[in-house]
Structure formats: C-alpha cells, structure tokens
Amino acid sequence: MKILLVCLGNICRSPMAEGILRDMIRKQGLPWSTDSAGTGDYHVGEAPDNRAQRATKDHGIDISDLRARQFRASDFEEFDVLLAMDESNLKNMIRLAPNANLASKAQLILDHAPEVGTREVPDPWFGEERGFDEVYDMLDRACSKVITHVRG
Numbered sequence: 001m002k003i004l005l006v007c008l009g010n011i012c013r014s015p016m017a018e019g020i021l022r023d024m025i026r027k028q029g030l031p032w033s034t035d036s037a038g039t040g041d042y043h044v045g046e047a048p049d050n051r052a053q054r055a056t057k058d059h060g061i062d063i064s065d066l067r068a069r070q071f072r073a074s075d076f077e078e079f080d081v082l083l084a085m086d087e088s089n090l091k092n093m094i095r096l097a098p099n100a101n102l103a104s105k106a107q108l109i110l111d112h113a114p115e116v117g118t119r120e121v122p123d124p125w126f127g128e129e130r131g132f133d134e135v136y137d138m139l140d141r142a143c144s145k146v147i148t149h150v151r152g
C-alpha cells in the first residue's frame with residue numbers, strides 16, 4: 001500500500017500528515033510506504049516549515065528529513081490512495097488525473113474522520129503558532145482512521 005499526502009506548498013500540512021502516518025505505520029509494523037507533495041511549486045526542495053517541525057516534534061515525530069516536491073500526474077499511477085488536505089488541492093489534483101478511474105483514488109483526508117467536524121485542514125502558513133497544533137490534532141485523528149479504512 002502506497003499513500004500520498006497532498007497540500008499546496010508541501011511544507012506544512014502534508015509533511016505533518018506524512019510524518020504522523022509514517023510513525024503509525026512503523027509502530028503497527030505495516031508494509032506500507034508514504035510520500036507527500038504540493039500542488040504548487042513554490043517550495044520545491046525545502047524542508048518542512050520550522051513551525052510544522054516543532055508541532056510534530058512535540059509528539060516525538062521528526063520530519064526534518066522530508067523535502068518538498070510538486071504533485072505530478074504519474075502520482076495517480078504510483079500511489080494507491082491520494083489524500084488531499086483541502087478542496088482546492090483535490091480539485092487541482094483531479095485536473096491532472098489521466099482518467100476518471102485513477103481520479104477516484106483521490107480523496108479529502110478529513111472525509112476519513114467526520115468527527116473532526118470539517119472537511120478541510122486549514123492552511124496554517126499565514127496564521128499563528130497554535131494553528132500548527134490544531135492541524136496536528138486533526139491529522140492525528142484522520143491518520144488513524146485512514147489506517148483503519150485502508151486495512152479494510
């Protein structure tokens with residue numbers, strides 16, 4: 001199972017989600033892999049934002065090794081499940097999908113966790129430090145549900 005997490009810049013939300021999911025996968029001993037990407041190219045090659053690194057580090061998760069890359073059409077072939085952080089990301093991913101069947105692999109990550117009460121992970125980039133902790137909590141809930149749903 002290969003899971004891709006997608007946001008806009010690939011320096012805040014999706015690397016946090018990748019770090020959380022990868023930690024859960026490792027702890028549960030699942031033979032799965034993860035990656036993350038951004039629909040935009042502004043931050044390609046950069047490490048996650050310091051605030052995203054801090055918020056995950058507070059929970060013992062190190063994401064300093066991750067580097068931003070841009071989402072590409074071939075990700076629809078390479079990955080089994082593609083999880084977008086918000087509706088705009090999802091729309092931009094689907095626009096690149098080679099066909100409707102492959103497009104159906106893309107979903108909103110929070111649709112796995114309706115108890116969070118919103119379908120979109122808010123972009124914390126322009127906000128305050130605590131926004132990253134709120135994003136962490138949403139993604140932590142969503143990632144454990146993703147694992148349950150994907151295992152079937």
Ligand code: 4NP
Nearest residue numbers: 007008009010011012013125
């Ligand atoms: P992300 O946050 O999509 O969660 O990585 C953003 C990072 C950078 C920008 C926007 C969102 N930006 O406009 O540079």
